[in-house]
Amino acid sequence: MKTTHKRASIYVLAAGLACGAMNAWAAEKATVTPLFDQVSESVTIPAEIYGQFAEHLGSCIYGGLWVGEDSPVPNTNGYRNDVLQALKDLNVPVMRWPGGCFADEYHWTDGIGPKENRPVMVNTNWGGTVEDNSFGTHEFFNLCELLECEPYLSGNVGSGTVEELAKWVEYITAEDGPMAKKRKENGREKPWKLKYLGVGNESWGCGGNFTPEAYADAYRRYQTYCRNFNGNNLYKIASGASDYDYKWTDVLMKKARNHMKGLSLHYYTVPGWTGSKGSATKFSDDDFYWTMGKCLEIEDVINRHDSIMTVYDPNKKVALLVDEWGTWWDEEPGTTPGHLYQQNTLRDALVASLSLDVFNRHTDRVKMANIAQIANVLQSMVLTKGDQMVLTPTYYVFKMYAPHQNATFVPLDIQTSTRKVRGGREVPTVSASASKKDGNMHITLTNVDLNNPVEVSIPLDGVNAKLNGGEILTAKAITDYNDFGQAEKVTIRPFDGAKIKKGMLNVNIPAKSVISIDLSL
Numbered sequence: 001m002k003t004t005h006k007r008a009s010i011y012v013l014a015a016g017l018a019c020g021a022m023n024a025w026a027a028e029k030a031t032v033t034p035l036f037d038q039v040s041e042s043v044t045i046p047a048e049i050y051g052q053f054a055e056h057l058g059s060c061i062y063g064g065l066w067v068g069e070d071s072p073v074p075n076t077n078g079y080r081n082d083v084l085q086a087l088k089d090l091n092v093p094v095m096r097w098p099g100g101c102f103a104d105e106y107h108w109t110d111g112i113g114p115k116e117n118r119p120v121m122v123n124t125n126w127g128g129t130v131e132d133n134s135f136g137t138h139e140f141f142n143l144c145e146l147l148e149c150e151p152y153l154s155g156n157v158g159s160g161t162v163e164e165l166a167k168w169v170e171y172i173t174a175e176d177g178p179m180a181k182k183r184k185e186n187g188r189e190k191p192w193k194l195k196y197l198g199v200g201n202e203s204w205g206c207g208g209n210f211t212p213e214a215y216a217d218a219y220r221r222y223q224t225y226c227r228n229f230n231g232n233n234l235y236k237i238a239s240g241a242s243d244y245d246y247k248w249t250d251v252l253m254k255k256a257r258n259h260m261k262g263l264s265l266h267y268y269t270v271p272g273w274t275g276s277k278g279s280a281t282k283f284s285d286d287d288f289y290w291t292m293g294k295c296l297e298i299e300d301v302i303n304r305h306d307s308i309m310t311v312y313d314p315n316k317k318v319a320l321l322v323d324e325w326g327t328w329w330d331e332e333p334g335t336t337p338g339h340l341y342q343q344n345t346l347r348d349a350l351v352a353s354l355s356l357d358v359f360n361r362h363t364d365r366v367k368m369a370n371i372a373q374i375a376n377v378l379q380s381m382v383l384t385k386g387d388q389m390v391l392t393p394t395y396y397v398f399k400m401y402a403p404h405q406n407a408t409f410v411p412l413d414i415q416t417s418t419r420k421v422r423g424g425r426e427v428p429t430v431s432a433s434a435s436k437k438d439g440n441m442h443i444t445l446t447n448v449d450l451n452n453p454v455e456v457s458i459p460l461d462g463v464n465a466k467l468n469g470g471e472i473l474t475a476k477a478i479t480d481y482n483d484f485g486q487a488e489k490v491t492i493r494p495f496d497g498a499k500i501k502k503g504m505l506n507v508n509i510p511a512k513s514v515i516s517i518d519l520s521l
Contacts (some may be wrong), residue, residue, distance in 0.1 A: 055100035060340030064375030104158030111136020127338025157200030212251035293425030326379030349393035407435035474513035
């Protein structure tokens, strides 16, 4: 079988796998060829592909990012010092807030002014938790400044008004006027910069149960009154489809494409929306391979949404933003229902690496992706408990992939075996991304085989390259994870399994591992 992956010129070849050979891999060798003659300096991997998402859900905000100035947990102006440093080390490019489903019940005026005067509300979407609004607009934008990342607001369309959203934009970005005066009274003299504005969230569901036609009309109306103040240019984003809802994309592009810069897409690697989603830490090998197939299905989903968008937008002026993605398992036993706290194993790390590879090779249309979520919720970067913090396996994948941000995209031709998994999907043994910047080349490689290493040959096509070193992320078991009060089982370690000989970079990738390699060109 030969499968061509759009734009990246990647070819996946099956290598002698018998039908039904569910437990035996023949993939012992693979070739990953950088297509240097197809490199264009104008084609870069947007940093925003490595974006984050923080919702008022469970302990993502409260206890995860924010503990308040009076907390015994070491903090800077209320932000946890340990989490703050961990996120700085990731070079977080953009953060989406305040939701999620929470966004369309959030009224921004509740989250400004003296904290003791802020009204409380019940977070009916996520466990009925009482929300005290101590983390609001100022706290979010100040956090983005500390992290040097772009803020991405999701505005309230479901239960809010046009006036409410328009005044929020004015409050944030205007130099003068009544909203600017109110902001200054609340302690912020200078306006903030706001680039990304989402008009609603999941408007087909928790964001209002709109039909696509009704939402398209609402979007056109709401975005009209969100103005640009003082040179701040809004990048307006329409609430897009869930997974396979191609009609939604068709209607939005037909009726509203000239009023948007981006259209969102949500895709979760989840077994199903009824009954058990399965344990985050207890699963079979068959479950693992199914998960790899499910996460890779996002490529077909992107291609189909892209093809619909191209009918109306052949020059790709409207971006597709995958602003919610990741794994979704059952909540950890003993945790609060509705708070979506789940552990994070090496399996989740491989979902992250494979998904990022897909996004990297589709950045002609995909300009942003925001994993769900940044702390303590779903496929998070960090887990916290009291004054303790744990870095997840997914965190380490993002750290290994960080050099791809804003680097020149290098197309790859990949020849590897594939495996047919439950449901009939084909999963390649080896996945990869490559980019170059400032005279260096960064290659990330993933081997999803649970048992066997793969010898990967990377021809350098006459390029005089020098090996600068490498890193590996793996563990003894695919079910391994990092937990409080114990040494990390899944962490980055130095990798010495790469050698350059006669113009060929040879890499021996151990089973179930992610590799990063840096070269000087």
